[in-house]
Amino acid sequence: MTDEQEQSVLRFDDVSVGFGDVEALRDLSFEMRAGETCIIFGAAGSGKTVLLKTALGLLRPDAGSVSVFGCDITGLPEQELFQIRSQIGVLFQEGGLFDSLTIEENVGYPLLNQPSLRCPPEQVRPRVEEALRFVELEHTLEKFPSELSGGMRRRVGIARAVVTDPPLVLYDSPTAGLDPITAYTIIALIVKERDVKNTTTVMVTHRYQDGHFLANFRYDPRTDRLEPSAASGAGETRTRFMVLREGRLVFEGTRAELEASNDPYVSKFVRRE
Amino acid sequence: MFDFFKSPVLAVQEFYFLAGRAIRNVFRRPHYASDVFLQMDIIGVGSLPIVATTGFFSGAVLAMQMAKALRQYGAVGQTGQLVAITLVRELGPVLTSLVVAGRIASGIASELGSMKVTEQIDAMRALGTDPIQKLVTPRLIATCVVLPLLTIIADFVGIFGGFLVALFMLNLTGAQYWNNAWQALEYLDITFGLAKPFAFAFIVALIGCYFGLATTGGTQGVGRATTQAVVASMLLIFVLNLFITRIYVSL
Numbered sequence: 001m002t003d004e005q006e007q008s009v010l011r012f013d014d015v016s017v018g019f020g021d022v023e024a025l026r027d028l029s030f031e032m033r034a035g036e037t038c039i040i041f042g043a044a045g046s047g048k049t050v051l052l053k054t055a056l057g058l059l060r061p062d063a064g065s066v067s068v069f070g071c072d073i074t075g076l077p078e079q080e081l082f083q084i085r086s087q088i089g090v091l092f093q094e095g096g097l098f099d100s101l102t103i104e105e106n107v108g109y110p111l112l113n114q115p116s117l118r119c120p121p122e123q124v125r126p127r128v129e130e131a132l133r134f135v136e137l138e139h140t141l142e143k144f145p146s147e148l149s150g151g152m153r154r155r156v157g158i159a160r161a162v163v164t165d166p167p168l169v170l171y172d173s174p175t176a177g178l179d180p181i182t183a184y185t186i187i188a189l190i191v192k193e194r195d196v197k198n199t200t201t202v203m204v205t206h207r208y209q210d211g212h213f214l215a216n217f218r219y220d221p222r223t224d225r226l227e228p229s230a231a232s233g234a235g236e237t238r239t240r241f242m243v244l245r246e247g248r249l250v251f252e253g254t255r256a257e258l259e260a261s262n263d264p265y266v267s268k269f270v271r272r273e
Numbered sequence: 274m275f276d277f278f279k280s281p282v283l284a285v286q287e288f289y290f291l292a293g294r295a296i297r298n299v300f301r302r303p304h305y306a307s308d309v310f311l312q313m314d315i316i317g318v319g320s321l322p323i324v325a326t327t328g329f330f331s332g333a334v335l336a337m338q339m340a341k342a343l344r345q346y347g348a349v350g351q352t353g354q355l356v357a358i359t360l361v362r363e364l365g366p367v368l369t370s371l372v373v374a375g376r377i378a379s380g381i382a383s384e385l386g387s388m389k390v391t392e393q394i395d396a397m398r399a400l401g402t403d404p405i406q407k408l409v410t411p412r413l414i415a416t417c418v419v420l421p422l423l424t425i426i427a428d429f430v431g432i433f434g435g436f437l438v439a440l441f442m443l444n445l446t447g448a449q450y451w452n453n454a455w456q457a458l459e460y461l462d463i464t465f466g467l468a469k470p471f472a473f474a475f476i477v478a479l480i481g482c483y484f485g486l487a488t489t490g491g492t493q494g495v496g497r498a499t500t501q502a503v504v505a506s507m508l509l510i511f512v513l514n515l516f517i518t519r520i521y522v523s524l
Contacts, residue, residue, distance in 0.1 A: 056399050092396055
């Protein structure tokens with residue numbers, strides 16, 4: 001394992017997050033290292049989105065600490081968090097696109113507004129076009145989010161998440177509410193982003209298929225398709241699975257361990273053949 | 274035992290926190306000048322027709338009512354004075370602010386509320402922008418600038434409405450009405466007549482933003498936030514008006 005792979009990218013230590021009397025996350029601890037893929041399963045209301053927002057510093061834990069790239073962000077003021085967030089790409093559940101801005105303005109938003117990036121204005125358009133080409137939506141520059149379908153909005157969301165080439169990308173239920181074909185397109189883009197740019201990836205979802213593709217498939221640049229990771233010759237993906245239940249981490253392990261689990265709740269997220 | 278008070282006390286604390294950050298951001302970079310001008314257009318130019326209409330009819334009705342009362346004392350000629358004083362001191366600032374509150378506080382709350390429930394506020398923070406700096410401060414600056422200007426317009430249109438009534442229904446001459454109205458006004462009236470909408474602007478903008486950013490619970494929550502913003506801003510305008518008027522009468 002190289003030093004780069006050793007580097008801790010995201011670390012939760014006994015993190016609890018509550019809203020009034022409801023505890024959304026309870027004593028959550030885990031660590032992710034560079035280049036890893038982490039798939040977090042959980043039913044609705046299990047704390048998946050809260051976990052991602054806590055990792056971004058959008059929510060502050062009531063107890064415990066969160067470290068991103070080795071920096072403890074638990075007590076950082078908002079202005080200092082911008083520096084950390086500039087290294088994290090995020091796709092929100094419904095895309096989180098600004099509906100008053102065009103697609104070009106949406107995707108270019110982090111380039112122009114992240115204080116630590118300060119991208120020269122003349123470089124914004126080419127980078128936006130490149131990011132939109134990545135998700136095959138380069139023809140939508142002048143459109144508004146309301147003019148796009150749900151799947152296209154997610155793809156624009158992915159373009160906005162990766163336009164700054166962040167080393168860590170978080171995906172919040174990227175396929176929720178999409179038909180199977182569109183869901184596959186989204187997952188294929190996530191795998192492609194991970195393998196082309198070697199990003200550390202966290203995806204929360206309730207769909208087994210999403211985790212299956214991320215764990216067992218790699219992007220093959222020669223065919224521009226996903227191939228089973230064993231067949232592609234690139235080796236196994238460094239994928240870990242976690243399962244959340246009512247804010248608690250009830251499972252953490254490999255795909256084989258997930259499939260071998262006898263826990264009825266954990267088994268819900270495994271497709272039994 | 275005191276759990277009942279927790280929620281309102283927390284709300285007040287959150288509101289002051291928001292207000293403090295919004296005002297502090299006026300003096301901090303980055304400044305979103307284009308957003309300020311956009312909001313001035315939406316709030317100021319957009320509210321002009323309704324503010325002018327309200328002012329005109331208020332002034333006209335005021336002139337009729339005052340003339341009826343003054344006729345008992347044979348002082349119909351003083352109509353211009355009463356219309357001007359009432360409009361500039363009270364009705365102009367309060368009615369304009371109420372109309373703008375109904376139009377703008379609701380608009381701000383629903384816009385920000387929709388952004389909140391569709392995770393656009395979170396996205397903004399995740400992408401390096403302080404939502405208070407980007408959304409709240411420009412609306413606050415814009416409202417503080419345009420509400421006094423709208424009040425001036427409402428005052429003038431109201432006095433003009435009174436003039437038409439005086440001219441066509443009370444048989445007063447234009448010179449009589451305007452001289453009477455002009456001489457009745459003192460600098461203190463105008464100062465307080467403009468200080469009031471400036472103070473009310475804080476209520477309209479910040480209450481709208483507060484309820485918008487505090488929205489929870491999807492589209493139903495947006496509707497609730499909108500209603501709460503209008504009701505709260507209107508009530509607070511009446512309460513604050515009492516305190517400002519108390520200061521005025523003691524001078």
